[in-house]
Amino acid sequence: MNQVITIPSVSMDHARQAEYELAYQSSSDPWDYASSFDQVRFATIADVAKRWCPAPENSLEVACGLGYQSRLLAEFAETHWAYDYAPSAVQQTRLRCSDLQHKVNVDVRDALNPGYPDNFFDLIVMADIAMDENDDWWLQVLTKAKISLRKNGIMVVSGRIKEPSRREFENRFALLGMSVKERIYFHDRYWFKFRSLVKRVFPKNLSTRILSSSTTLGGLRAIGRLQGVNGSIHFGVVAQVGGE
Numbered sequence: 001m002n003q004v005i006t007i008p009s010v011s012m013d014h015a016r017q018a019e020y021e022l023a024y025q026s027s028s029d030p031w032d033y034a035s036s037f038d039q040v041r042f043a044t045i046a047d048v049a050k051r052w053c054p055a056p057e058n059s060l061e062v063a064c065g066l067g068y069q070s071r072l073l074a075e076f077a078e079t080h081w082a083y084d085y086a087p088s089a090v091q092q093t094r095l096r097c098s099d100l101q102h103k104v105n106v107d108v109r110d111a112l113n114p115g116y117p118d119n120f121f122d123l124i125v126m127a128d129i130a131m132d133e134n135d136d137w138w139l140q141v142l143t144k145a146k147i148s149l150r151k152n153g154i155m156v157v158s159g160r161i162k163e164p165s166r167r168e169f170e171n172r173f174a175l176l177g178m179s180v181k182e183r184i185y186f187h188d189r190y191w192f193k194f195r196s197l198v199k200r201v202f203p204k205n206l207s208t209r210i211l212s213s214s215t216t217l218g219g220l221r222a223i224g225r226l227q228g229v230n231g232s233i234h235f236g237v238v239a240q241v242g243g244e
């Protein structure tokens, strides 16, 4: 039987929203999402999501950032929904999905209070969303997302979650009555070490060129893979509502 949990109440943090908006206004790519690693990360997440939910009637991306992930999810969803609370991110996502605009809905919302109907989505994806916020915030975000998932719906959630926090991360899904069906590893440990070195040593143009090389990424990921689960800084799970 599922444990009964009390959902903490947390109010919207306008200062955080303004910080994110400022980040998007100050840089066209504040977190290097065009880099080869992040492009592979988005593709990996989309592949896993598609394997578990090949033809969602409604899919959602929470905190869509620049829209790379939503672009991939929208390809196999009947209707794709996405939101972010930075208006500039929403605008970027709309642009990136403009060729699929007939089936993509993007707007500004807060993950604490997204306001979608209950039992609506077959698939919800969230990645790298403010997981450094406090536990109450995170539990509230997951709870709101879960309420809008259909029975047997799938959530794919990932972020920079190192050992030993992974067990705690997975436990939150159990608390919500969801079962973890798969763990996702990104083999990115050496990528991040190399990235900070390259950015420190080389001027921006050159570092961008080095970091966009798929050969470099392939080599670094291979070393990460050899390290097993510790070779991944990003970690994710596929969780299912009511799944056994």
Ligand SMILES: C[S@@+](CC[C@H](N)C(=O)[O-])C[C@H]1O[C@@H](n2cnc3c(N)ncnc32)[C@H](O)[C@@H]1O
Binding pocket: 020, 021, 031, 033, 062, 063, 064, 065, 066, 069, 083, 084, 085, 086, 089, 109, 110, 111, 112, 126, 127, 128, 129, 130
């Ligand atoms: C580091 S970016 C990650 C973007 C994207 N998910 C990815 O993996 O590329 C974090 C994003 O989360 C959004 N965000 C953070 N807190 C949010 C909230 N409470 N509601 C909606 N979006 C939020 C930010 O505006 C930002 O676009």
